[in-house]
Amino acid sequence: MRGLKEEILESVGQDLVEIEAALTQNLKPYLPLVSHVAKYIMFSGGKRIRPLLMVLSARLCGYKGDYDKTLSVVFEYLHVATLLHDDLVDGADVRRGNPVAHSIWGNPATVLVGDFLLARSMGIAIQTNSTSIIDVLAHTMAQMSEGEIHQLLHRGDLAIDERDYMEMIRRKTAYLIRAACQVGALLSEAPEGRVQALADYGHHMGIAVQMIDDLLDYTADAEVLGKATGTDLREGKLTLPIICALNHATSEDRRRLETIIGDTDITESDFETVLELIEKYGGIAYTIGRAEEHIEKAKEYLGIFNASKPRTLLEQLADYVLVREL
Amino acid sequence: MRGLKEEILESVGQDLVEIEAALTQNLKPYLPLVSHVAKYIMFSGGKRIRPLLMVLSARLCGYKGDYDKTLSVVFEYLHVATLLHDDLVDGADVRRGNPVAHSIWGNPATVLVGDFLLARSMGIAIQTNSTSIIDVLAHTMAQMSEGEIHQLLHRGDLAIDERDYMEMIRRKTAYLIRAACQVGALLSEAPEGRVQALADYGHHMGIAVQMIDDLLDYTADAEVLGKATGTDLREGKLTLPIICALNHATSEDRRRLETIIGDTDITESDFETVLELIEKYGGIAYTIGRAEEHIEKAKEYLGIFNASKPRTLLEQLADYVLVREL
DSSP, rough: OOOOHHHHHHHHHHHHHHHHHHHTTTTTTSSSSHHHHHHHHHHHOOHHHHHHHHHHHHHHTTSSSSSSSHHHHHHHHHHHHHHHHHHHHHOOOTTTTTTTTHHHHHHHHHHHHHHHHHHHHHHHHHHTTTTTHHHHEEEEEEHHHHHHHHHHHTTTTTTTHHHHHHHHHHIIIHHHHHHHHHHHHHTOOOOHHHHHHHHHHHHHHHHHHHHHHHHHHHHHHHHHHHHHHHHHHTTOOOHHHHHHHHHHHHHHHHHHHHHHHOSSSOOOOHHHHHHHHHHTTTTTHHHHHHHHHHHHHHHHHGGGGGGGGGHHHHHHHHHHHHHHOO | OOOHHEEEEEEEHHHHHHHHHHHHTTTSSHHHHHHHHHHHHHTTTTTOOHHHHHHHHHHTTTTSSSSSHHHHHHHHHHHHHHHHHHHHHHTTTTEEEEOHHHHHHHHHHHHHHHHHHHHHHHHHHHHTTHHHHHHHHHHHHHHHHHHHHHHHHTTTTTTTOHHHHHHHIIIIIHHHHHHHHHHHHHTOOOOOHHHHHHHEEEEHHHHHHHHHHHHHHHHHHHHHSSSOTHHHHTOOOOOOOOOHHHHOOOHHHHHHHHHHOOOOOOOHHHHHHHHHHHHHHTTTHHHHHHHHHHHHHHHHHHGSSSSOOOHHHHHHHHHHHOOOOO
């Protein structure tokens, strides 16, 4: 039986080809180094889910123009700018199986190429002449930076609860995916109700995407993931699986978790212990359950649209979030 | 005799008070840390020359609205964001006599607060509903990041010439000052000729501002400057005074300069030697001369405006660039 992924890819293959081309064509830097750094991170296995969601949202709203692929790169550029700044922030070594940009080009170039991508995003968006679109993007940039700072402040914070977690991932991940869908509708000059429905779809998609990302950091095959599992734990990022475990653990198990989390050097065996405790207290199942709820909500928001190919694709992409392996 | 500075300050005192208030009021972060970091750098002795130029440019074009002070903070926020990212880039320790932000809050918070300020700038600018203004800002952000990268690539590059230097400072400094003046005119919906004249005024002002900054790094009293002189030299930034000396030095003197520039640890006595050689080959006088030419050009571009209080102030601010001590 053909998988969901293959079915989606068959439908959007041409879109993805055009998005890839647009990603290169719209970079337009004055300095070659900017291209090198940006392309290094941009063409190292990204799934282009954000540009694709924008393109499909525009299509769902009946967009007939020719600026959708160009505009869609904004959502990859913003994403990549965040990765460049976050990898630095996180002190990460590896992303998608490759050394992170700042370990090759240094912090300076990494920060500045991130800035260049933020600037290019605005430059591309302004060509739509739509202040609503620019407004969404300006808000998105502010939300993302505050989400990252929020996460930074909660690093290693054992008192973090699910509400904090939700607030962080809403800003740092969901807002950009929400923006991609919303901007697709705005580009099509869709009525307010449709813009809002796609924004809501994007929000719930974004929450689920981050929940599953956080889950995979515990459960994925390291080779598929392109980095060691347990990275979040080692960086002091407490995500939903472990928050759930901390909430339900006996005081003895909680102490075991706290000791490991507080440790500066988490061994493989420590990580195994954490994984066992997360399983014991249902942290994996809980996270999947919450992600499923958000995917269901996301799909419900598409209910105001008549059945159509783009609507089906947006539903399939939502379902795919739950079954992807990386 | 009353100095030029006092005369300017008397005329723009109320504007500066309102700009200061707007700088705080428009920050609006969700997290207090963002305010702390942003205010730390923002309220440590900045001269608000960029917001002031925008406000005066708008006034010169007859602006009668009430968004000028608010919009003017964009130019300080963009400037401060650049400082936050650049101090990190430069590995600087001290700015305006205080430890740099990243040595207190760490690289992560510094990068992210810079991002937040870029985002807020766009959020404030979009309220004008003017896509021309947003367009100028998006270009400015791109130019500034490329200017910084360009500088980074030329660090310690003995082959740097005046053309490279001009290209770098045009992007990294002059473009933002140009944008402030241009946006003042755009906010006033001034005719194209006036927008262009103010953009040209700002460009030449910006070039002169950077030339004098670079000069002061050699000649200023360290206490007035708020950091040690010779910082640029120690960071491998070759600016106009030394480029001039390298150009005219005998091969023996050039070798002496090259040895010191290539050294990782430049002593006080090395710095004295460099300063002597710069004097010997007229690097100080040359830099002042070039800055004076740009100030003259800047003032010429104001010629299309009738005599008025704001025009006089813009002329005085131009003259002040040449006599300031920090």
